[in-house]
Amino acid sequence: MSDYNFAYLDEQTKRMIRRAILKALAVPGYQVPFASREMPMPYGWGTGGVQVSAACLVPEDRLKVIDQGADDTTNAVSIRRFFERTAGVATTGRTRDATLIQTRHRIPEEPLTRDQILVYQVPIPEPLRFLEPRETETRKMHSLEEYGLVHVKLYEDIARHGQIATSYAYPVKVEGRYVMDPSPIPKFDNPKLESAAVQLFGAGREQRIYALPPHCKVVSLDFEDHPFVPSKADHACDLCGSDTSYLDEVIVDDAGGRMFVCSDTDYCEGRREAGHLGRLAASGPSAPGQEDAA
Amino acid sequence: MTGGFADPSIQSAWGFRAAMMAMARPGDILKVSGAQAPAGVSVAASVLLLVLCDPETPVWLAPSHHSVALGRWIAFHTGAPVVDRRGDAVFALGAWDSLLPLTDFRIGTAEYPDRSATLIVEMETLRGQGAVLTGPGISEAAGLNLPEVAAFRANRALFPLGCDFFFTSRDRLAALPRSTVVTAPAEVI
Numbered sequence: 001m002s003d004y005n006f007a008y009l010d011e012q013t014k015r016m017i018r019r020a021i022l023k024a025l026a027v028p029g030y031q032v033p034f035a036s037r038e039m040p041m042p043y044g045w046g047t048g049g050v051q052v053s054a055a056c057l058v059p060e061d062r063l064k065v066i067d068q069g070a071d072d073t074t075n076a077v078s079i080r081r082f083f084e085r086t087a088g089v090a091t092t093g094r095t096r097d098a099t100l101i102q103t104r105h106r107i108p109e110e111p112l113t114r115d116q117i118l119v120y121q122v123p124i125p126e127p128l129r130f131l132e133p134r135e136t137e138t139r140k141m142h143s144l145e146e147y148g149l150v151h152v153k154l155y156e157d158i159a160r161h162g163q164i165a166t167s168y169a170y171p172v173k174v175e176g177r178y179v180m181d182p183s184p185i186p187k188f189d190n191p192k193l194e195s196a197a198v199q200l201f202g203a204g205r206e207q208r209i210y211a212l213p214p215h216c217k218v219v220s221l222d223f224e225d226h227p228f229v230p231s232k233a234d235h236a237c238d239l240c241g242s243d244t245s246y247l248d249e250v251i252v253d254d255a256g257g258r259m260f261v262c263s264d265t266d267y268c269e270g271r272r273e274a275g276h277l278g279r280l281a282a283s284g285p286s287a288p289g290q291e292d293a294a
Numbered sequence: 295m296t297g298g299f300a301d302p303s304i305q306s307a308w309g310f311r312a313a314m315m316a317m318a319r320p321g322d323i324l325k326v327s328g329a330q331a332p333a334g335v336s337v338a339a340s341v342l343l344l345v346l347c348d349p350e351t352p353v354w355l356a357p358s359h360h361s362v363a364l365g366r367w368i369a370f371h372t373g374a375p376v377v378d379r380r381g382d383a384v385f386a387l388g389a390w391d392s393l394l395p396l397t398d399f400r401i402g403t404a405e406y407p408d409r410s411a412t413l414i415v416e417m418e419t420l421r422g423q424g425a426v427l428t429g430p431g432i433s434e435a436a437g438l439n440l441p442e443v444a445a446f447r448a449n450r451a452l453f454p455l456g457c458d459f460f461f462t463s464r465d466r467l468a469a470l471p472r473s474t475v476v477t478a479p480a481e482v483i
Contacts, residue, residue: 006303015348018310022346023408025317026458026471028430032408056314058307114319143404175430175473177454196433198318213318213431213473 007054008086013037017055017209021200024211029174030142031125031208039204046079047204049102049121056100056117056200057083062090064098069106069246069263076104095266105168107189109245109267112197114214120183122203125210127171127181147179150221158226167231173219180210182218188230188246193218235260240271241278295370297330299344305329309345313460316469321427321436323420323468331368333361338462339387339414346412347374347385354380356388359416380411387414390441396448401455410457410472415441417463426477427470437479438468446476 005011013035020034039047057063063083067076071093079102080091092098095108102119112118124130128138131149141147150171157165170187174180182193183201193199199212212218222228236243238259245267247260259280262268272281299305305328312324329340347353353374355364365376377383380398393413402410417439424439425446438461440446449456449472456472470476 006307011302011306012348014306014310015346016350018314019346019351020408021314022317022412022458023410025314025431026473027407027454028473030407030454033406056311058311059304139405198315211318213471215433216430 004086006059006087007057007083008039009037009051009054013051014055017051020209021052021055021211024200024209025198025213027178028212028216029172029178029180029210031203031210033207034209036204036207041078041082043205044123045075046102046104046121048202048206048209049104049119049204050079050082050202051204052200052202052209053083053100053102053119054087056119057087057089059088061087061099062092062097064092064095064101064266065103066101066106066108066264066266067104068248069108070265072265093266094270095264105184105186106246106263107185107192107195109262109264110270111192112195114196116197118195118197118199120185120199120201122181122183122201122208123205124169125181125183125201125203125206125208127169127179142178145177147173150179151223154221154223154226158223164222164226164228170228171221173221174212175217176219179221180218186232186246187220187228188232190218190220190228191230233260236278237262237268237271238278238280240268240276240281242268242271242276295367297332297340297367298371299328302344305341306345309341312467313342313345313469316460316467317431317458317471319431319436320429320470320474321422321432321438321468323422323438323466325465326467327465332363333359335359335364335387336416336462337465338467339416339460342414342460342462342467343368343374343385343387344371347372349373349375351384352377352382354378354383354386356386356392358389358392359387383411385412385414387416389416394445396445396457399457401452401457404455407454407456410455412458412460414460414462417441417461420461420463420466420468424479426479427474428477429474431471432474438470440470440476443476443478446470446474450475 020032065076067073095110169184220228233247326341331340399411421439423437427436459470
């Protein structure tokens with residue numbers, strides 16, 4: 001531990017954030033304004049998620065941080081270290097061992113349990129922002145439940161591309177009331193928003209907190225003749241062979257070679273440890289760059 | 295002035311985690327510890343006051359809990375102003391009958407439904423039976439010995455506006471957000 005207050009933020013700030021979280025849970029999907037603080041990291045690096053995590057952490061927590069599904073990328077490593085230093089909490093890479101998971105743009109493949117908390121880093125919390133730039137207007141639209149514009153956007157997708165082309169940050173309706181931006185998770189993850197865990201969303205630059213209580217009804221917007229499809233790359237993971245997980249496409253040489261690997265690194269490692277092998281994993285787990293692209 | 299947290303940072307974190315899980319899972323009864331306000335206030339209600347109140351949150355004390363000693367304790371430990379009108383309160387504390395009528399509390403506005411009062415209702419006991427709760431945070435149905443049903447149904451009808459509730463007894467607390475649908479036990483067959 002260090003000379004920082006527990007979990008970095010001062011108590012007054014944590015109380016303000018905690019009150020916002022309680023109201024967010026009471027009105028699922030509604031964006032509660034909060035007085036976001038400057039954090040020792042730039043906007044866009046998860047300042048909202050970090051503040052929500054700081055307000056929720058207890059010393060007994062085991063923290064996992066993922067960035068696009070990976071535990072070992074810069075953003076995840078730096079946030080994990082931040083809380084190791086300022087809150088003294090234990091950290092882990094394993095989804096099932098974690099009590100609080102902060103995430104950037106993915107939901108873990110393994111179903112979460114009732115004792116887990118998932119904290120999302122959110123860049124633009126307002127699902128109507130790119131359709132209507134004025135905050136005064138979008139606030140009024142939410143209050144009047146005036147969401148026709150979102151359907152127009154999805155309809156224009158179909159008119160232009162023959163299908164709904166929105167592939168991430170896919171808008172959802174929560175408990176039949178508020179339309180919510182689930183943060184830029186791939187739409188593949190949208191069905192996992194109905195979870196046993198508590199889900200909290202923090203947008204630092206935009207100063208908003210919102211939440212989904214466990215078992216909350218979350219419906220991805222669609223049309224009867226163009227139903228919502230949680231799509232993924234049509235391959236199996238080249239390392240663990242999973243054909244149900246969300247995949248990243250990795251270019252492995254300069255001759256067009258490529259491989260598909262699970263975006264959730266913990267899920268992929270767990271499967272390989274259990275003996276599942278993918279197309280390129282015959283030599284056992286090793287760094288993707290060292291594999292031969294068949 | 296005794297009865298505050300010995301280690302505010304850590305004990306507030308524990309207290310909030312319990313309060314948050316209670317609000318996320320209506321009907322769940324959780325245990326808290328570490329605070330004791332004077333004048334017959336429960337441990338759980340004392341913890342909630344310390345975790346959530348500060349100079350930005352006016353508190354209204356119902357007649358059942360209105361005392362000089364408690365007012366001083368709140369002022370010393372939280373700095374929250376104790377107000378005379380229900381309509382000025384962000385938090386309210388009291389026994390159920392003493393908190394009524396609910397209609398005078400803030401319920402938020404259409405554009406800012408979060409600007410509503412949170413009521414801390416002191417109870418004799420908390421049990422996971424009685425009124426039937428369904429809605430966000432509840433997988434099928436939960437039970438809680440609510441003091442009545444009609445007031446909470448009327449509050450639910452205001453959604454997304456409305457008050458939110460904590461129920462406290464000794465060192466236990468439970469919560470009922472405005473989103474929960476409350477049914478009397480006899481109606482469920």
